[in-house]
Amino acid sequence: MNSYESPENKLVKEISYIMNEPINANRIETIYHYTSLVSFKKIAKTEKMFLTDFRFLNDVEELTNAISIFEDCVKRSEGKYEEKFERILDVDIRSISGMTAYVSSYSSDPDNLLLWKYYARTPKNMGCNFSINVEKYIRKLKSKFITIRIGKVIYDDDKKREIMDRLIGAIYASWKKGNTMISDERFALMISFFVKTYGIFFKNSAFKDEREVRVVRSLLDNEDENIEFRIKNGVSIPYITAPILYDKEERLKMILNPKMQNADAVKISVIKFMEKKGFKKIDVGKSKIPLR
Numbered sequence: 001m002n003s004y005e006s007p008e009n010k011l012v013k014e015i016s017y018i019m020n021e022p023i024n025a026n027r028i029e030t031i032y033h034y035t036s037l038v039s040f041k042k043i044a045k046t047e048k049m050f051l052t053d054f055r056f057l058n059d060v061e062e063l064t065n066a067i068s069i070f071e072d073c074v075k076r077s078e079g080k081y082e083e084k085f086e087r088i089l090d091v092d093i094r095s096i097s098g099m100t101a102y103v104s105s106y107s108s109d110p111d112n113l114l115l116w117k118y119y120a121r122t123p124k125n126m127g128c129n130f131s132i133n134v135e136k137y138i139r140k141l142k143s144k145f146i147t148i149r150i151g152k153v154i155y156d157d158d159k160k161r162e163i164m165d166r167l168i169g170a171i172y173a174s175w176k177k178g179n180t181m182i183s184d185e186r187f188a189l190m191i192s193f194f195v196k197t198y199g200i201f202f203k204n205s206a207f208k209d210e211r212e213v214r215v216v217r218s219l220l221d222n223e224d225e226n227i228e229f230r231i232k233n234g235v236s237i238p239y240i241t242a243p244i245l246y247d248k249e250e251r252l253k254m255i256l257n258p259k260m261q262n263a264d265a266v267k268i269s270v271i272k273f274m275e276k277k278g279f280k281k282i283d284v285g286k287s288k289i290p291l292r
Contacts, residue, residue, distance in 0.1 A: 023151030051102035066199025258287035
């Protein structure tokens with residue numbers, strides 16, 4: 001017996017495929033989180049990662065980059081579609097709220113000079129990164145949370161425009177069929193939802209050397225019971241947590257800041273600490289970057 005699937009659900013599945021495919025991180029085997037040794041110890045102790053409200057990340061163009069790309073695609077498509085559909089595309093995405101994205105950042109590069117300087121920099125260069133198996137991480141996170149995504153950040157503007165053009169095309173094709181079960185207002189809301197949900201994986205090309213992979217969880221504005229705050233540089237920063245879900249039988253790899261002076265002592269300390277936490281296989285080494 002065939003089960004009925006609404007036009008809206010079909011459209012959501014089609015658009016999800018269009019938006020998911022370019023950010024798919026399944027072909028990346030390992031990702032690395034750059035941080036301080038103090039923060040690493042907290043992560044290992046609590047077995048939780050912070051996901052920060054996207055509005056408090058270091059890129060001032062977070063999400064606005066994707067919205068600008070979408071608006072540019074709409075402008076370039078003027079005259080291509082019927083006037084009624086173009087009014088749907090004219091939705092003011094910036095004014096529609098209701099959901100906030102929380103982000104945890106990683107890199108596919110295990111030894112990145114830019115990341116050492118920016119994210120693992122401390123007064124005594126006591127920074128590090130540690131490895132995470134992508135396949136296992138995705139599987140375990142999705143078993144815990146429905147509204148969580150892991151994906152590669154897209155930096156190339158042409159690629160971003162291609163994705164947004166495909167989004168507009170899919171919405172138009174469904175609208176053109178005369179799906180009366182989906183109102184024009186609903187089409188507009190769907191456009192806003194997908195631009196915001198997947199646009200969080202768009203960043204300015206100036207950041208391309210970071211080779212970032214993101215874990216993103218979206219929360220509705222009324223789901224504020226999960227939000228906590230930490231103080232950084234005098235600012236109260238909203239965040240949520242997600243379990244790191246480490247398999248303690250798999251090999252943990254850690255690389256230490258290239259400028260760390262007492263790396264040998266730190267290596268011994270980290271191995272002892274992680275053994276106490278139940279890890280069996282621990283590789284700790286210093287960055288190969290010859291930085292004075």
